[in-house]
């Protein structure tokens with residue numbers, strides 16, 4: 001567990017595995033989650049990769065910072081964190097809003113990026129209307145008011161039926177996030193559109209999506225993959241929006257095959 005002041009905001013980060021001889025893989029999590037969502041995935045990647053995770057501002061144990069934010073603010077935080085830990089180049093896997101953050105990071109500092117994995121994300125996520133409705137509900141009634149609906153897009157009906165304790169735990173993770181940080185990141189999502197930037201991505205890119213993702217469905221994610229030159233596209237079976245929790249074995253295998261490719 002480590003903390004660093006980056007761009008005036010204290011960020012919580014951790015190397016889940018660290019070996020000086022291994023290349024670095026940075027995992028960037030989604031809206032309403034903290035970096036613990038990546039833990040089920042780690043064992044299968046630990047041998048070959050130094051894995052760096054962090055809580056974006058307004059989430060987990062990171063400070064709120066000045067609200068509202070843009071996706072570029074989140075990306076500049078990640079760039080600052082990489083400088084702080086001395087990482088000059090890495091592979092990046094971004095989940096949902098994390099995928100937008102790594103698209104922004106690539107636009108700002110492509111020299112930091114060896115490979116990109118875009119997981120359950122797109123060049124544009126949601127609409128003005130959908131984000132405005134969510135922002136108004138959360139501001140008025142808090143995260144409890146949206147939690148059951150969000151769980152339906154995060155996880156499949158099978159997960160709801162068979163993993164009730166896990167479902168309860170991840171729901172608690174969501175409702176314990178800062179309302180201000182959550183809303184500020186919804187505003188960042190509402191304003192973000194990387195459609196014109198996706199065709200300019202020149203590093204090897206893997207795009208993956210859960211087959212039952214209710215937030216960024218396979219068709220939407222595939223449309224972004226189609227914009228990126230030579231991007232690989234894979235569907236994870238039996239997963240909603242958060243495959244690192246629901247199908248960590250499948251995601252780890254796809255990641256390992258892709259990042260270990262020469």
Ligand SMILES: O=C(O)CC1=CCC(=O)O1
Nearest residue numbers: 030031096097098150215
């Ligand atoms: O929580 C959701 O509705 C799913 C989601 C959208 C953007 C993100 O990061 O997660």
